[in-house]
Amino acid sequence: MGPLTGTIRVPGDKSISHRSLMFGALAVGKTNISGLLEGHDVLATADALRAMGARITRHSENEWSVCGVGVGGLLQPEQALDMGNSGTSTRLLMGLIASHGIAAHFTGDASLSSRPMGRVIDPLSRMGASFHAAAASSGKETLPLMMTGCHPAVPIEYRLPVASAQVKSAVLLAGLNTPGITTVIEPVPTRDHTERMLKGFGADLTVEETGEGRVIRIRGDAELSPQTITVPGDPSSAAFFIVAALLADGSDLTIENVGLNTTRAGLITVLQQMGGQIDLLGKREVGGEPVADLRVRHSQLRGIDIDPAIAPSMIDEFPVLFVAASLASGTTTTSGLDELRVKESDRLSAMASALRLAGAIVEEREDGLVIVGSGGAPLRGTTAGPVATHLDHRIAMSMAIAGMVSSGGVEIDDTRPIATSFPVFESLLEKSTASLRCAPS
Structure with missing residues (x-):
């Protein structure tokens, strides 16, 4: 490629x-x-x-x-x-x-x-x-x-079980x-777009850091004021191009205006820990959200043990991270990913099966995957039929990237679900790869 x-x-x-x-x-x-x-x-x-x-x-x-x-x-x-x-x-x-x-x-x-x-x-x-x-x-x-x-x-106080x-x-x-104050206690921080944006619209909302976690309170019978909003680029969409550029020899790609909310930026942190060259340029704030331009260059990644505490800040990016890990040097271990089993598909099982079909060495555990990387060598590609995406857009896009870094290409059973989150994904990839093949549907 x-x-x-x-x-x-x-x-x-x-x-x-x-x-x-x-x-x-x-x-x-x-x-x-x-x-x-x-x-x-x-x-x-x-x-x-x-x-x-x-x-x-x-x-x-x-x-x-x-x-x-x-x-x-x-x-x-x-x-x-x-x-x-x-x-x-x-x-x-x-x-x-x-x-x-x-x-x-x-x-x-x-x-x-x-x-x-x-x-x-x-x-x-x-x-x-x-x-x-x-x-x-x-x-x-x-x-x-x-x-x-x-x-x-009825206003409640609710502690999130997951x-x-x-x-x-x-x-x-x-x-x-709801009249009164509704309270949510969040033991593990998750993406906070709701809190940021509700405050921007004028809601009476407070966030307090306590020994129990983040305590979020909202006063009901609210009045919201209209706003002018500029939506930053989706970091979950940028993730596929970040990984592709890291893995493709000679790459030097800039992705403009990517949202870098701290509750969403876990993938960048992990890829940098793996040795990825990702520079954050022109850091700024747009509509209350931090953004930057990302310069991504080809890098030899190394396997690591990923801290499960970072999972909530990159939960949607794990499928494409698994692709990156399959070409790293050494072993990458993930855990604490039970949430991936109840997404659009069981993403742990689906990605383990898909990557094995493409030639990667993957062990599936109850709450994560262990991937032995190829040391940068291309994956074999699919030779025994298309990978099953289970109507999951992120599985389809992740395996498209796997196809780009394989010697024989990856055949995908159905790319139509990609339109749910990234309608122009294939057109952006077309100019840089011919390895994606879609089976007749």
Whole structure:
């Protein structure tokens, strides 16, 4: 494969894009958003908010506006809310609806319908919301689900049993329209876009560091003010190009305007520990979020034992990190990654199988992978049929990068799910590789 050189810009941050639309829908007035990610997941959020009364308009590529209904102003949706493949849309919208006196029918694709919703159902039920299976084939904690909000809801103090920004955000969003103070205790810090952005929109929210962890309090009956938001580049999308440039001999690639929120930047820290040359240029703040341009150069990586405490700050980036580890010198050990088993797929099992098929040496453990690197030698590539992505966009993109650093290429069963988070991924890669082959679908 040839080197990756020049300058690129990845699409807007998915987490911030979701929240920009949601908080804009709860503000009174017009919120303007530039750099919005226009992937399927974010568009599912936009459609659901329209169904509940918000006026959301696309003016040009990545430029949008939202005319909100105000906190407490969401309307009863007339039809089911189709969440597609988006767990973020589903869990955060459940939080919004939980403290409104309306009902909603949530549906999704086969992948989303297999993912657990109990982690948000539990705290939202304590606040007064109710949930019921919407079909004989569905369980009480998987889609399709019917939920009915409660108004007024009951403020709670909730200690997160697992590190999950989605659960934290769902409870805080329910707290916006709940009289009194709703408290979330976070033993392990997770991405904090919700806290940053709610403060920016005018919510009465405080964060306190204590011996128990981060204690986040939000006062209900909030009034949010419209904002002008610039969405930074998504670090989870940049991750694929960072790893590709580190692995491809002769690469010297600059990725502009990447969000570097400390709760999201774990991958860069780990890759630097592995010997990766990643320079952060022009550090600045955009819309309350730290950003920088990343200069990434080819590096010989070395295997390390990755501290499980860093996992929450790079949980979505582990699939592509596993690719980097498969070409490092020595052994990389990961642990504490139970959360990866309940993402769009079981990402530990899926990546272990896919990398083995491509020629890597991988041991799957209950909570992580152990990968013996090739010392920089290309992977063999797939010779026994395509790798199974399980409708998981990050598995598909990670194995596309694996194909770039293999001698025989990697065949992928289905690249269509990539559009959920990174619609232009393949076009950005086309100019630098011919090793990605998609099996007929």
